[in-house]
Amino acid sequence: MSEYLVIRLFDNPSHAQWMVLDSFAQNLTPFKTGALSEISIEAENRKVILVLPAIEVLTTQITLPVKNRSRAIKMLPYSLEEYIADDIENMHFALGERNDDGKTNVSIVSRHSLDNWLQQCADVGIVPNFAYSENEGIPKIPGNLVIILDDGLTFVQTDTYISFVLEEPSLINVLELLKNSSIKDESLRHLLIYTDNDGYERYKTELPELQHRTSSVDAELIADGPLSIFSSTLIQSPGCNLLQGKYAPKSNWNQWLRPWKFAACLLLALGILAILNEGGRYMVLRNQHQSISSLIESRCNSSFQISEITECQSEITRRLTSTNNSINSALEPTFLHVLSTLSGATNKEDVIEALTYRNGVMDLRIDAATATTLDELARNVSSNSSYSATIQSANPVQNRVQGRLQIVGETN
Incomplete structure (x- = not known):
């Protein structure tokens, strides 16, 4: 389960607020406040979300003629140029998601301010993954006008994705401002206010008039300020991340590899x-x-x-080659000589049925006309002084004789 360290920054780096939540926006640590340098140890193995002052970050909506994101980003500065007092080269534009009404959320901030906040984090070893305006953390509740009162600031969120921040206005003036705008009256009937004790003291004199102008007014005290509300909203419904383009976070390999060390x-x-x-x-x-x-x-x-x-x-x-040649030359003439001698001694009526030759000894199976012709064959072979022929067997079979003859060569 992912864990998030949410840090709310102010102009002074010695003043920061932070808390740790899980991916279900449940608090893992209590709300804390102090110097930014005290937070670095909390950032280990966690995704870091920066919540930046809404006074310095403009959030708006725009209808872009193209859906291609890269082309839309290039068109964005020139589409909003007439609404920005400063030179667009000094501003950073971040493109958010397209809403159901076809409009796209946009956040705009001075490059100098964003560089300053990121440098403050870098000085204490914090590498943020996301950066949002405080306005992005106001809950969006259909049919309700949500107002957060905090330290002289009034954060406003309508149910049509329009959000803004004002410095110390009366809530009656906020309603008048919205009524004179394009906001539908139905979205102003239910008022939900988050405030601390000081904020409640500031608006309680207006409560009767607010109840008269709306169908309901609900108030919820937030003793530690709105950071818990901002954090929960941004984790469950991320807004327009300012860390885009050259500000996009680089892969932090050291942090990623640390659990595998x-x-x-x-x-x-x-x-x-x-x-x-x-x-x-x-x-x-x-x-x-x-x-x-x-x-x-x-x-x-x-x-x-x-x-x-x-x-x-x-x-x-x-x-070895010479020896093999000698053996072959010694064997081949002996076999051929025995075969030649046998050929000269065989009668035309005798049939050699089988012949084997091994180590100078030839064994024959002969189908002879008579026992006499078989004996003549043996005597004819033996008449050669180099060989000796011996009849091994002679059996009469159908007026012929099946005989076995063995011829022994001169080397044996």
Whole structure:
């Protein structure tokens, strides 16, 4: 849940009011007053709202011909130029939300004043997120004219989003002023007044006349001033934030990261431990690699009189290739020679059904015409002094003989 520190500023930085509320506008700390320098510790991990003097911030409404916000902001100063006595270059214009009637809320303040307030905050380490006029904090209650009396000032809010502040007028004069304006009479029938004891003493003589002119007059005493009312309204229904354009708050990374400080330190420590662990493993593997390389170099030097591992590897490959070629050249002629001898000794009526050759020994399965022809085949092969043929079996099958013959080569 978000927490808000709401600070009401005055011309003198030694005089400020503040309180802390949650996102439901419930008070978390009591109302306090004192110097601005006493507030900085309260701002930690909270959103800061500045409530600025309404006497110095003009709030109004305007109908803009465009809906594009960036274009509307560019048009705004020139649309209001005729209503401002000062040079528009010296003024800061803030654009609010569009109301149901199509008009857009606008706040205007002197750049010098706004710079001064923000500098006062910066001097004590406070970075505000929002800045509103006091008028923006007056409650908007349909069908009611809301008036706040505070220290000689009269804050007025109609039910048509029109708000203003006057210095020490009578409430009768306020009603006359509104009656002569475009405000409908229906919105003046119910009067709701927030005031402190001094304000009540100021207007109580007018109470009979107010009751005569309106349908009802309700009064509520606010002993600590209107800050609690301003705060509750601005949290639940934000107004036109003056911190726009070049005054828009920059991301406060230090404040955002502060709650994660412990987790970040822990993560950093784990990262360092992981790096040290990998470094240790690297050193162990490096030492093992050096030991194995030294052993291989020693064996290569003793076997081939070569100390370089790459040259030793090439020599081993060359010798293995030479050995394989020698083996193949020794085996292939022997097999072919046995096969050639067998071909010359076989009778045309004999059929070789299967043949295997392994380690100089050839095993045959032969379908011979008779036992005699099988015996002749064995004798013909054996007549070659290099081979010996032996009949392993001879079985008569359908007027023929199924025989097995083994030929042993000269190497065996």
